[in-house]
Amino acid sequence: MNTPPQPRFVRPCTRVWLALVTLTLVTYSIGEAGLGGKNIMLLVLAITLLKSQMIASYFMGLRKTSPMWRIIMGSWLVIVGGMIASAYLMGLQ
Amino acid sequence: MSTPSITLHTHQPGTPPGDLAIWLFIFAELLAFGVFFGSFAFSRAHHVALFNQSQLLLNRESGAINALVLITSSYFVVRAVAAIKQGFSRECANWLAGAIGFGGIFLVVKLFEFHAKFAAGISLSTNTFYMFYLSLTIFHFMHVILGMVILAAVMLKARRGGYTPENHTGVETGASYWHMVDLVWIILFPLVYVIR
Numbered sequence: 001m002n003t004p005p006q007p008r009f010v011r012p013c014t015r016v017w018l019a020l021v022t023l024t025l026v027t028y029s030i031g032e033a034g035l036g037g038k039n040i041m042l043l044v045l046a047i048t049l050l051k052s053q054m055i056a057s058y059f060m061g062l063r064k065t066s067p068m069w070r071i072i073m074g075s076w077l078v079i080v081g082g083m084i085a086s087a088y089l090m091g092l093q
Numbered sequence: 094m095s096t097p098s099i100t101l102h103t104h105q106p107g108t109p110p111g112d113l114a115i116w117l118f119i120f121a122e123l124l125a126f127g128v129f130f131g132s133f134a135f136s137r138a139h140h141v142a143l144f145n146q147s148q149l150l151l152n153r154e155s156g157a158i159n160a161l162v163l164i165t166s167s168y169f170v171v172r173a174v175a176a177i178k179q180g181f182s183r184e185c186a187n188w189l190a191g192a193i194g195f196g197g198i199f200l201v202v203k204l205f206e207f208h209a210k211f212a213a214g215i216s217l218s219t220n221t222f223y224m225f226y227l228s229l230t231i232f233h234f235m236h237v238i239l240g241m242v243i244l245a246a247v248m249l250k251a252r253r254g255g256y257t258p259e260n261h262t263g264v265e266t267g268a269s270y271w272h273m274v275d276l277v278w279i280i281l282f283p284l285v286y287v288i289r
Binding site for chain 2: 011013014016017020021024025027028030031032034036040041044045047048051052055056058059060061062065066069072076079080083084087088090091092
């Protein structure tokens with residue numbers, strides 16, 4: 001009788017999930033602490049873009065695709081992140 | 094009488110998982126959400142005090158819980174794809190059922206949140222912040238429902254043994270769409286609930 005291949009104890013996708021959960025809790029904690037300002041915004045945005053990149057690369061599987069697909073997704077993230085950051089800075093003036 | 098044909102949907106190297114058409118749809122959706130996010134951000138730039146004050150009345154816990162719920166649901170879908178690649182149809186269907194269940198939790202949490210806002214007399218016309226908050230989250234809410242319908246169709250087919258390690262494009266197609274729904278909330282949550 002064939003035994004199915006045993007999964008590794010902690011799969012790479014499980015590590016990504018744990019990282020995403022941890023980073024979400026960090027973002028939530030920043031909100032709960034009532035923190036704001038340019039540096040906090042940049043930190044929260046950096047965490048958000050890192051999480052987005054992890055989902056795109058590991059969950060959506062774009063890390064194994066040709067550069068075109070990664071450039072499209074990366075461009076979307078950069079444009080959205082850039083809009084959020086520049087609009088925030090506009091609001092400070 | 095038609096003769097049975099065997100079509101192997103093998104994954105083309107370099108292309109993303111799932112049907113190519115879903116990726117065109119995914120990028121169209123991301124474009125729409127991107128415009129929405131940009132509109133929110135630039136509108137905030139003109140009404141910073143109003144946005145900061147209105148944000149204080151949001152339920153950040155439910156926003157964070159829903160972020161964790163969708164991330165976990167997305168993870169279940171990753172496991173479903175991994176299972177079918179090994180030929181475990183039943184396991185694939187079970188992971189998908191878990192993902193759909195978590196999608197349901199997201200909807201319930203969101204409905205409680207919407208109910209609290211509507212009960213407090215908040216509507217689309219309350220102010221610019223709430224116009225964006227309600228329209229963005231309701232737009233996303235509808236995408237969660239669509240994602241759950243797609244995952245349910247994939248789950249039922251998986252349960253019938255309709256996918257194999259060689260032919261599981263449908264599972265990857267549904268998975269890719271669901272990850273997009275997750276990705277959008279990953280950005281929406283800090284933008285609307287946290288950044289101030």
